[in-house]
Amino acid sequence: MKNINENDRYFYTSAKSCPFECSYCFATLPNFSDDLGSLQELHTEESIISGPRVIYPSCDSEIFLSNDLVRTLDRITKVEKQVVVSYSTKKRLSNKDLNMITEINEILNESSGFIKVGISITNINSIALYEKGCAGFEDRIENLLRLAESSIPTGVNIKPILPFISLDEYLRIVEHTIKYCDRFMLGDLYIDESTSFGKSVLSEYPGFITTKSIDWLNKDLKVKVYSEGEKKHKIQKSILSKGGKFFESDLSLINDIIKYGN
Ligand code: SF4
Numbered sequence: 001m002k003n004i005n006e007n008d009r010y011f012y013t014s015a016k017s018c019p020f021e022c023s024y025c026f027a028t029l030p031n032f033s034d035d036l037g038s039l040q041e042l043h044t045e046e047s048i049i050s051g052p053r054v055i056y057p058s059c060d061s062e063i064f065l066s067n068d069l070v071r072t073l074d075r076i077t078k079v080e081k082q083v084v085v086s087y088s089t090k091k092r093l094s095n096k097d098l099n100m101i102t103e104i105n106e107i108l109n110e111s112s113g114f115i116k117v118g119i120s121i122t123n124i125n126s127i128a129l130y131e132k133g134c135a136g137f138e139d140r141i142e143n144l145l146r147l148a149e150s151s152i153p154t155g156v157n158i159k160p161i162l163p164f165i166s167l168d169e170y171l172r173i174v175e176h177t178i179k180y181c182d183r184f185m186l187g188d189l190y191i192d193e194s195t196s197f198g199k200s201v202l203s204e205y206p207g208f209i210t211t212k213s214i215d216w217l218n219k220d221l222k223v224k225v226y227s228e229g230e231k232k233h234k235i236q237k238s239i240l241s242k243g244g245k246f247f248e249s250d251l252s253l254i255n256d257i258i259k260y261g262n
Contacts, residue, residue, distance in 0.1 A: 001082045003255045010052030010212060012037040017204055020090060021132040024160055024199035024227045026190040042072050054084045054254060065100050066207050077111040084254055088118035088157055090134035091144045102150055117144050120157040121173050123165045144180035153262045157255050159187030163205050167231050174238045182244040186235060189226040201226050
């Protein structure tokens with residue numbers, strides 16, 4: 001399978017909203033969701049033949065892993081097109097979810113594609129505070145274990161690296177997850193300035209704030225970003241010292257799976 005480039009990506013959302021309440025969610029940023037596509041757009045003949053090669057069912061997407069997606073992928077892979085689905089979640093995966101992930105993987109495997117499941121872990125001890133409704137840490141580890149047992153490609157998304165979480169807690173995340181997954185995606189915190197969480201990050205960490213464009217949206221959306229280089233660097237070092245790999249983007253992690261296998 002050939003490497004995938006940025007223009008081959010497709011982000012879609014659905015009418016259903018995410019059931020979780022992460023304090024740092026940037027899906028609520030003004031203009032953000034307006035720019036995401038819909039699953040229906042992938043059904044056109046043109047899209048099936050020359051459309052995207054990596055499909056993102058939005059964040060956090062267990063409600064978007066639907067039978068509709070299965071049918072769409074079935075049609076896309078019939079023309080022997082290699083497609084990757086990149087799905088990320090903070091939920092506890094049920095047997096039904098795992099069955100659907102396995103079914104999607106089998107469909108995609110027919111034309112050398114695959115589904116990659118990103119298990120998002122931003123902290124261990126403050127989930128009830130920052131990620132209301134999401135699975136606990138142990139359940140996310142269990143997700144990684146069960147996905148590994150089913151030979152589904154995975155990644156651990158340490159994204160966003162949060163300001164209120166200690167380096168020690170991040171090092172423990174690496175230590176606990178690397179037994180089941182050696183690919184990590186690290187990412188900065190995009191700030192929604194209208195929320196109390198966003199306001200507190202801006203006021204308490206002024207030295208770590210920059211402004212960036214979100215390049216994968218059609219619109220030129222600029223956001224404030226919290227990025228603490230030294231903390232990130234120490235997490236990267238820990239991953240490397242334990243034999244893992246880290247990536248700055250989901251696409252580079254996917255291309256690594258394409259190059260070296262699961
Ligand atoms: S899971 Fe994703 S979309 Fe849902 S609230 Fe959290 S950050 Fe937002």
